[in-house]
Amino acid sequence: MALTSVDTTQVPPNPVKKPPKVAITPCEPPTDPYYFEGGLRRVRPYHYTYNTYCKERWRGRELVDIFISEFRDRPPEYYREALAAGKVSVNGKPAGLHTIVKNGEVISHTLHRHEPPVTGQEIGIIHEDDGLVVIDKPAGVPVHSAGRYHYNTVIEILRAQRGDAWLPRPCNRLDRLTSGVMFIAKHPKAAEMVASKLKERSVHKEYVTRVKGKFPDGVVVCDQPIMQVSPKLGLNRVRATGKTATTKFRRLAYYPPHDPEPTVGTGERAATPPPVFANEQEGYSIVHCLPLTGRTHQIRVHLQFLGHPITNDPIYSNRRVFGPELGKNEDTADRDDEIMERLNHMGKTEVPDTVSYRTHLTAAPLVPPGTDTSVVEQIMSREHEAAVHEYHKRKGERLSGEKCDVCDTDLYTDPGVHELGIFLHAVAYSDDAGDWKYRSKMPSWALPPPGMDGPREVPDWQPVPEEDEVVIGHGTVPEGMEDDEKPRGQGNVPALVRGVGLVDISSASRPQQEQ
Incomplete structure (x- = not known):
C-alpha cells in the first residue's frame, strides 16, 4: 500500500x-x-x-x-x-x-x-521534604473547593499559610468528614511519582473507626459492590450492579456501655460530661480497616451493610433516614426514594439523629461532706438544665430562619461539634515494598474511656490466611472483570463465602476517591 x-x-x-x-x-x-x-x-x-x-x-x-x-x-x-x-x-x-x-x-x-465554618484545628505536618508534605488532615475540612466551600479547604488554608505563589498538589483525597494522612506534592514531578504509586495499587492504606455495637472477632472481609444512588445527596449504597469494592475489618477493642467518670474540677462543681451517641448505648467498637479498593464512602457503606455503622455518621448511621435497622443487609433499591426524601431534609429543618443526651449521666457536683441533700439536688438540677441547654444549642447545622441582608438567602446555624467530622481516620499509608510508611496518632475518640484498658496506638495490620477470613458478599470476581480491576490480596474464590443475600454477622466468631 x-x-x-x-x-x-x-x-x-x-x-x-x-x-x-x-x-x-x-x-x-x-x-x-x-x-x-x-x-x-x-x-x-x-x-x-x-x-x-x-x-x-x-x-x-x-x-x-x-x-x-x-x-x-x-x-x-x-x-x-x-x-x-x-x-x-x-x-x-x-x-x-x-x-x-x-x-x-x-x-x-x-x-x-456564605461558607460554613470548619474546625479551628491546624493542619498537622507528619513529614516534609523537598518534594512532599505529608499532612494530618483535620476532620470536617474539605480538600478542594466544592459546594459551599472554597477558602475553608485544605488547599486554600495551606496557600494562605505558605503564600499564594505556592501551588499545593493533593495526591490523594479524603472525604470532608474524614481525618488523617494525606500527601501534598510541592511540584509536578513529586505529584506524578505519588500518583503512579497510587495507580499501581502499591500503596497500603489503613483506617481506624468507631462503630455501633460489638464488632465480630477475627478478620471480616466485605466485598459487596457499591454504586452511587444520589450525587446531590452524596448517597452510596450496596448494589449487585455497583462497582467492585472490598474492605477488610478487624476489631481492636470493644467498650460496653459505661458511665463516664466525674471530671474532677477546681471549682464547686464537676464538669458536665459530653452527650453520649445514641448508637453507642449498646457499647461501641474500635475497628481497624484495610480498604483494597477506593470507592466513594466505601468503608462507611460496608460498615452500614454489616450492621455496625460509624456511630456519628450523619448519613449511614441516621435512624430518621434508614429506620431502626439502619440499612443493615440492604442491597436493593426498594427504599431508595423514601431514604433520599428523608435525607434531603437533613441539614435544613432537621438534624441527623445520631446523638442523644443521656440525662442520668450528669456528673455529681463537688460539695463538702455533710451538705444538705436538698442543696445537692438543686445543684444537680441546675447542672442538668445547663447541660441540656448547651446540648440543644449545638445540635447541628440547620436553617436558622434568618436571611442575609445582602443577598436575601436563607442562613444556617453553626454545625455542632459532632458534625465537624466522623469517627473515621486514615491512620497510615505505606509502600507495599516496605520502603516507607507514614502514620498519624490514634485519634482521641478511639482512645479507651477513663478507667478502661485498650489500645492507645493502632498496630500494623497483621494478615491472616484466607481460610481464616469471614467473607461477606459475592466472594468471587465477576465474570469478565479485567485483571487490573481485581482487588489486591483477593483470589478468585475465597475459602469461606456467605452469599449475597441477607447475612447477619453479629454472631460471627472471628488520586482515587477515598473515604
Missing part, C-alpha cells in the same frame, strides 16, 4: 472553538478571609462566580432542572429567581430557565457566597 503525505499545516474548515473566558469574579477576593470564633475557622461572606463545564449527565437538560436536582445549597425558588434575573450564563451569554445545556459549554453562576 502506498503512503500518502498529509499537509499538517492546513486548518480544518470547522475548527472547534474554545469557550469564552467567563471565569470573572465580580469583586477582588478577600486578602485575609479567615477569622476565628468559638473554636471555628470562619470566612466572611463574599461574591463569587462558579464556573463549570457541562457534565455528561447534564447534556440536553434545561438549566432549571439541573440546578434544582443537582444542588441543595439554596432552595429551588432561589435558583429560579437567579436564572430569571440573568445571574447564570452559558458561554458568557445570559441564560434563562429553559436554556438547554450542550456538551462543552461553560455554565457560570455569580452569587454571594
